[in-house]
Amino acid sequence: MADTRRRLSPEDRRRELLSLGAEVFGQRPYDEVRIDEIAERAGVSRALMYHYFPDKRAFFAAVVRAEGERLFEATNTPPDPGQGLFDQLRAGVLAYLRYDEEHPHGAWAAYMGMGRSDPLLRGIEDVDNDRQANRIIARINAGIGGALDSKVERDLRVTVYGWLAFTFEMCRQRLADPSIDAGVVADACAHALLDAVGRVPAIPAELADAVAAEHR
Numbered sequence: 001m002a003d004t005r006r007r008l009s010p011e012d013r014r015r016e017l018l019s020l021g022a023e024v025f026g027q028r029p030y031d032e033v034r035i036d037e038i039a040e041r042a043g044v045s046r047a048l049m050y051h052y053f054p055d056k057r058a059f060f061a062a063v064v065r066a067e068g069e070r071l072f073e074a075t076n077t078p079p080d081p082g083q084g085l086f087d088q089l090r091a092g093v094l095a096y097l098r099y100d101e102e103h104p105h106g107a108w109a110a111y112m113g114m115g116r117s118d119p120l121l122r123g124i125e126d127v128d129n130d131r132q133a134n135r136i137i138a139r140i141n142a143g144i145g146g147a148l149d150s151k152v153e154r155d156l157r158v159t160v161y162g163w164l165a166f167t168f169e170m171c172r173q174r175l176a177d178p179s180i181d182a183g184v185v186a187d188a189c190a191h192a193l194l195d196a197v198g199r200v201p202a203i204p205a206e207l208a209d210a211v212a213a214e215h216r
Contacts, residue, residue, distance in 0.1 A: 014052050017042055021063040026105030030060060061120050067103075067110035068128040074099040075132075085143055086214040089190035093167060097182045100175045111172055133160045140197075144206040155200050163193045
């Protein structure tokens with residue numbers, strides 16, 4: 001019988017394996033997935049699978065990392081001219097929810113990785129949170145036309161990290177139950193951050209006024 005395996009570049013093969021891993025890990029618990037199964041379904045040898053990923057833990061971490069990269073890009077919603085913070089936040093959360101709808105298996109694979117005690121997975125989560133927090137802080141700085149005081153930025157950053165955990169759980173609940181209205185989730189998340197930002201001590205008057213005007 002002729003060999004029907006497709007010839008792919010190493011990078012394309014790696015992407016294919018990660019996509020398959022997101023599907024499999026999204027359907028079954030981590031402990032039930034065998035690395036040999038992934039190789040078999042991908043039509044590659046076990047040796048080639050281990051060439052890309054030394055063990056299942058490393059493979060799962062790579063799947064979660066890849067999902068984080070795609071989600072970060074999917075939620076990069078540049079603001080429209082004149083768009084306020086509330087609408088920017090709402091658009092970002094809706095983009096998050098759309099990604100979950102379009103990539104349900106991949107989203108579950110990422111969710112399964114977050115919050116674990118494994119330092120490798122926690123490191124991935126920290127990187128993802130850092131990037132999202134940096135993006136939000138940068139939008140706030142742009143909105144007030146300047147940089148925040150270092151202490152205020154520290155306090156604001158703590159607030160943003162807490163909000164990311166809240167938003168993550170809201171989106172996870174909506175993925176588990178798609179009957180939950182996406183608009184309700186997006187509104188709740190956007191209002192939650194504006195309310196929290198407004199309570200950060202010593203924020204600039206421009207930011208306080210912007211939050212007060214939009215937090216209706």
